[in-house]
Amino acid sequence: MQTTTLADILPADTASVDETMALGERLAARLGAGDVVALYGDLGAGKTHLVKGIARALDVPPETVSSPTFTIVHEYDGVVPIYHMDAYRIEHPDELYELGYEEYFYGEGLCLVEWPARVEALLPDGAIRLRLTHQGGDRRLIEWMNGGGHRGVEESKNRGQ
Ligand code: ADP
Ligand code: MG
Secondary structure: OOHHHHHHOOOEEEOOHHHHHHHHHHHHOOOOOOOEEEEEOOOOOOHHHHHHHHHHHOOOOHHHOOOOOOOOEEEEEOOOEEEEEEOOOOOOHHHHHHHOHHHHHOOOOEEEEEOHHHHHHHOOOOOEEEEEEEOOOOOEEEEEOOOOOOHHHHHHHHOOO
């Protein structure tokens, strides 16, 4: 993992979808196969658009990226495999076992997880935790939570994620 360099670009403010996607592209240069990135944030915070930017940097057309809300996981065939997970509908960890989550969390690809608080207990120790928050209008704040302790994770849980 190359997480130390995430601090070069985060925290960051974005003021549009394009800026969030561009930030995703910059993040992608600091991510690699085997990384698990947990994307905390409310509905509409921009998690999927950040994934679109990361995917674009890895040669996956961003228009093919959408929240896998019903299928739980989308796989994209990029420079490295991308596993795009949306845990919103996961009610019980058993559902992740049935999905074969080990392949995604400990596999060959880059794993990006929306609504990670739903699967918090199963996230690998080395998961990279990012938080996206609405700042009014089209502005979003994207922060790297690792290093800031677990306060942010607890806040996310309290918000019902
Ligand atoms: P999430 O996956 O967190 O629910 P999405 O990326 O699917 O969020 O959607 C974000 C929504 O917010 C989209 O409708 C997008 O047009 C809008 N939006 C407005 N400003 C931004 C921004 N700065 N970054 C990302 N999305 C933004
Ligand atoms: Mg989404």
